[in-house]
Each structure stands twice: as C-alpha cells, then as structure tokens.
Amino acid sequence: MINKTVFITLLVLCLVSKGYSQVKFVEKDGIASFFSSAPLEDIEAVNNKVQSVLDLSSNNVVIVIPIRDFKFDKSLMEEHFNENYLESEKYPKATFKGSFSTAQTLDVSEDGTHHVDVDGDLTIHGVTNKLKTKATISILKGSLSATTQFDIRIEDYKVKIPKMVFKNIAEVVEVKADLTYDPIEN
Amino acid sequence: MKKIIISLFILFYSFNISAQDDLMALLEENTEEQNHDVEATFKGSRLINGHTVQVRKPKELEFLISHRFGRINSGSYEFFGLDGANIRLGLEYGILKFLTIGVGRSSFDKTYDGLAKLKMLRQSTGSKSIPISLVYFTSVAHKTLKDQDGFEDATSKTSYTHQLLLARKFSPSFSLQLMPTVIHRNKVEEINGDNDLYAVGMGGRMKISNRVSLNLEYYYRVNAPDNENLYNSLAVGFDIETGGHVFQLHFTNSRTMIERGFITETTGDFFGGDVHFGFNVSRVF
Numbered sequence: 001m002i003n004k005t006v007f008i009t010l011l012v013l014c015l016v017s018k019g020y021s022q023v024k025f026v027e028k029d030g031i032a033s034f035f036s037s038a039p040l041e042d043i044e045a046v047n048n049k050v051q052s053v054l055d056l057s058s059n060n061v062v063i064v065i066p067i068r069d070f071k072f073d074k075s076l077m078e079e080h081f082n083e084n085y086l087e088s089e090k091y092p093k094a095t096f097k098g099s100f101s102t103a104q105t106l107d108v109s110e111d112g113t114h115h116v117d118v119d120g121d122l123t124i125h126g127v128t129n130k131l132k133t134k135a136t137i138s139i140l141k142g143s144l145s146a147t148t149q150f151d152i153r154i155e156d157y158k159v160k161i162p163k164m165v166f167k168n169i170a171e172v173v174e175v176k177a178d179l180t181y182d183p184i185e186n
Numbered sequence: 187m188k189k190i191i192i193s194l195f196i197l198f199y200s201f202n203i204s205a206q207d208d209l210m211a212l213l214e215e216n217t218e219e220q221n222h223d224v225e226a227t228f229k230g231s232r233l234i235n236g237h238t239v240q241v242r243k244p245k246e247l248e249f250l251i252s253h254r255f256g257r258i259n260s261g262s263y264e265f266f267g268l269d270g271a272n273i274r275l276g277l278e279y280g281i282l283k284f285l286t287i288g289v290g291r292s293s294f295d296k297t298y299d300g301l302a303k304l305k306m307l308r309q310s311t312g313s314k315s316i317p318i319s320l321v322y323f324t325s326v327a328h329k330t331l332k333d334q335d336g337f338e339d340a341t342s343k344t345s346y347t348h349q350l351l352l353a354r355k356f357s358p359s360f361s362l363q364l365m366p367t368v369i370h371r372n373k374v375e376e377i378n379g380d381n382d383l384y385a386v387g388m389g390g391r392m393k394i395s396n397r398v399s400l401n402l403e404y405y406y407r408v409n410a411p412d413n414e415n416l417y418n419s420l421a422v423g424f425d426i427e428t429g430g431h432v433f434q435l436h437f438t439n440s441r442t443m444i445e446r447g448f449i450t451e452t453t454g455d456f457f458g459g460d461v462h463f464g465f466n467v468s469r470v471f
Contacts, residue, residue: 075243097206
C-alpha cells in the first residue's frame, strides 16, 4: 500500500514536471558580439546566428554560437579568426549549458524585468570552463528577452596568440549577448 | 513493484540531470543547419607559380611582389643564382564577391599582363553543400621586348591563357587543385609548335602548422612540341603567413611568373639541377 502511494506520488511528480515543460522558449537568430581592446587595435565581431533554448520551469538555458558566423570589419581578420585562432572547422560551435536563479518561478504572463545570476559551462575552442555571470531577463506581453555581458580570458580556452600580434589582440575579451525568445509550440 | 518504483525514480532523476542536454536536443530540433562557405582553401592567390581558387573579397587590394632568381647550379660566380632575378609586380582587386581583376609587369621579356578571375562555384558545407570550388581564370600577356627576331609586330607578342581551377579543401590542413589550361600564342617560337598549347596542372597544400604549409605544383603539357630544351613546370615551396602578409618561398625549374611563361617556356630540368629559388610576397590592403 505504501509502495502504491509512493508510486502515485512519483507519477504525479513526473506529470507535474511534464506540465511545467510547456514553458520553453527558443531563439534562432540572436546576437552575440565580442570586443577586444589592445594597444594597437580594437577588434569587434558580431554574430547574429545565435541559437538558444530557455526553460522557465527548470530555469535551465542552453546557447549555441556558430563560430563561422562571427563577422568582422576586415575579412582577413575573419579568416585568421577561423583558421588560426578558433579553428572553426575543428570546433564549429561555442556552447553554454547552465541555469539561472530566480526568487520565484518566472511567469511569462506577468510583465517585468528580472536580474538573475547565471551559472554554467561555457565551451569555446573545445575547452570547457565554468562561467558565472549576471543577466537580465525581460518579459513583455508574453515574449521573453535576455541580455548578458561578461569577460573571458582567451588563455582559458587554449587559443594561442603569437607574440607578433600580442599588441593587436587583448588577453581579456568582452562578450555581449542579446537574445529574444519565442515560445515553442507543442 | 519495487523495481518499477526504482526505475521510475531513476527515470525521473535522470530527467533532471540531463535537462540541459534535453534542451540542447530540443534546440537542434527547432533550428536548421546553417550553410557555410569553406574559407581559405589556400593561403594565397598563388599556389606557387600559378593561381589558386582564392579570389579577393570586394574592395580588397592585393599587392604582389614575386622574384625568381637564377639557377642554383650556376655556381659561386653567379652566387648560386642570386645575382640575377626576374621580378613581377602585380596588383589585384576584388570588384565583386565573385570577380577579381589584376595587372602585372614582369621583367622577363618586359611583359605586361592583365587577368580576371571569376568564381563560379564555392565549396560549402551545410544543407546545400557544394563539394568543390571552381574558378575560371583568364589572362592576356603582351611582351614589349624590342628587337626580337620574328616578333616585330604587336600581334605576335601577345598570348592568351584560359584556365579552370577546380579545388577542394579536404580537411583544414589538406587541399588539392586541378588546373586544365589552354594557352594561345599568336606566334610560336618552336618550328612545329602549335599556337594552342594544352596543359593540365595539379597541385596541393599540406599544412605543417597553423601558419606554415608545404605546397606542390606541376603542369603537364599535353601537346608539348618536340623540343628537348623545354620541360614541364614543377615547383615545391612553403607558405608562411604572418598577420597581413603571406610569404611564399619555393624552388622551381621555371623562370617566369605568368602562365605563358612557366607553362610553355620552362627551360630548366628540375632533376638535372636547373632549379631557381624564388619568393612571392603578398600584402592585402
């Protein structure tokens, strides 16, 4: 009898979590950019093919950034970025898998701006590091957007910068992301 | 019953653990694979002597300085060929994404040349992938050397090249190229030589490091005239890339840096030691 109760409770729990999973959102063409400021040169690249899924029931988020879609002002820079630094044929995507903390579960029907702490694994150039940062999630009329900004050390991701261009490329790069989500229709 | 509970529990628990992986799968379900052009099949616009499928991007200008020194086997009196050099200076400009034009001036026979490269196919990956890159190359060369017997009038000094460049980047470090070529010379020096010379070029590059590659290039003349003083062009060299420059250092049996010259008029026997050291320096603005 006890077993049955446990069984039913578990079943209900499973069903409840299934019920929550209706609140998933997808972004197919988000924007990510990075900015490197070095003594000789400022370099900026923008990517508008960022993909992401965000789950309001579990507060989980995943982001995929296709490396080859970073666009630079100088095409030669773009070629070197892909060929020599990020090796995009070998490592075509940067990914982030993580979760964010909120005081209470966000409800997409309530408009508002929420400042959240994000914690997860960032993988670039085949190297995974922990990333903790802050982000802003805005809900407006049933649509959801998220922005974040953080710094990464190039060295942490085993991207080799030759001594010759040391003064052209910064050791720490500022990353920004701006994502606008649509609900996933089930 | 216990087993069911345990397995359900595991199912439920693993659902939580892999929630992010599930989201990743959901993301893949909801997005399409992007198409990407394959970049940098070769480092430079030249493999060694001849062209590669690389064209300039729009509004990009390339300045090319090419040298071929004398024969290495000419001995210490000629400082192993370094005393004498043929030079070609060139400018190439990307007008459109698929069209590059250029001009050049070679010291050999005081030759001027003009060229155009038309990108017809671009190797790409993704849902609409294309396996190769294809470029049509054409050039006209006009020598202005005076007092050459039989080459007094302007027409006789002009020649034309048409080439198809087919290339595939097999991996980040390995690319191959095939170059069917026809060269029309308005006047031919050899007694039995055809005005139209057909040739097939083969070449490739193998990266040794991110910035250095080993290149090989060979042109086989299909209807080569009976002339034991002329050879097929063979070249081996390295590409060294530094920031905005590409340095190419090589050894070849050819003296000139335009198609009519190195494909139809190569006079060195590579394996007999008639090898020229040379370099190309390319700077893109």
